[in-house]
Amino acid sequence: MKKSKFDPEQYSLLWECSKAKNFTRWNEWYAAHLKETMYLRSSDAYGAHLEGGDLAYWFLEGADLRFANLQKADLSYSYLKSADLSNANLAGANLWRAYLSRAALDGANPDAAVYDGAGKIKCDPAQVARLKSGVSCWNEWYENEISNKPDDTRVYGAYLEEASLMGLDLSGVNLSYAHLEGADLRHVNLSGADLSHAHLEGADMWKADLTGADLRFAELGGANMAGAKKVNALF
Missing domain, CATH: 2.160.20.80 (E3 ubiquitin-protein ligase SopA)
Structure with missing residues (x-):
């Protein structure tokens, strides 16, 4: 045959x-x-x-x-x-x-x-710059960005792989479905952040503040969460 x-x-x-x-x-x-x-x-x-x-x-x-x-x-x-x-x-x-x-x-x-x-590796420098410019502007843009692209997983979620975000105040940020593989999130304030379904494989979250953060369905394989605050975080 x-x-x-x-x-x-x-x-x-x-x-x-x-x-x-x-x-x-x-x-x-x-x-x-x-x-x-x-x-x-x-x-x-x-x-x-x-x-x-x-x-x-x-x-x-x-x-x-x-x-x-x-x-x-x-x-x-x-x-x-x-x-x-x-x-x-x-x-x-x-x-x-x-x-x-x-x-x-x-x-x-x-x-x-x-x-x-x-x-x-998928990291969009423009998205990194937008995120660093402020959470409120990011959330408004991101909600519209992901809600308008629900059926194409190639453009779904922010591309922030291996981005250096150390020490930023990202409290309340919307990063659902975001690609944050290998990102430097040490000392980042992610309290109240939406990280549901986010790709955090290999991310460094040493001493990050995850108080009240939503991490349901997030991929955390190989992530470093040593010293991170996880009070009331959802997994």
Whole structure:
């Protein structure tokens, strides 16, 4: 049998569901697809074919990707919360900072994936300057910015990775969904801040004030929170 490769129709359907943040169509179709091709399970024709696909920053929460072929696919920064990746082929896939909370990986091979950050740093100097100019102006701009771009995860949330914000007073700031990976947040006043769903992997929050801050659903892997004040913070 000729080896199956990337399927543009499957990719298109998955992209449409990602934009809509609703995988009902995909999951229903995919469950039927797997059932119909079950006899081909040991062949290259079984499962979704997304080899080498650009899935970076995609919203894939709850997506059914069982037995999917994701070899060398770019899944960096993708939101895969509760996705079913059971028995998926992740060899060579880029999982740099992918969000995999509650994702099913039984039978998958995440150890064969790569975690390459080259070229993936997202820091917008204009946004850093805007944030440093004042919280009230930032919040007004940011609320409008994120509310007008709910369906494109490539532009969703502020890009402040590895930004140097040490010692700033950011009390009450809205940084929900923001990318703050590796940011220098030492001694920053984040009391009452909205950091829900924020990406804080590897951020340095040494002695930051997180009193009353909302950190629900934030990604905190590798973050340094030594000495941080966390009174009444929500996790």
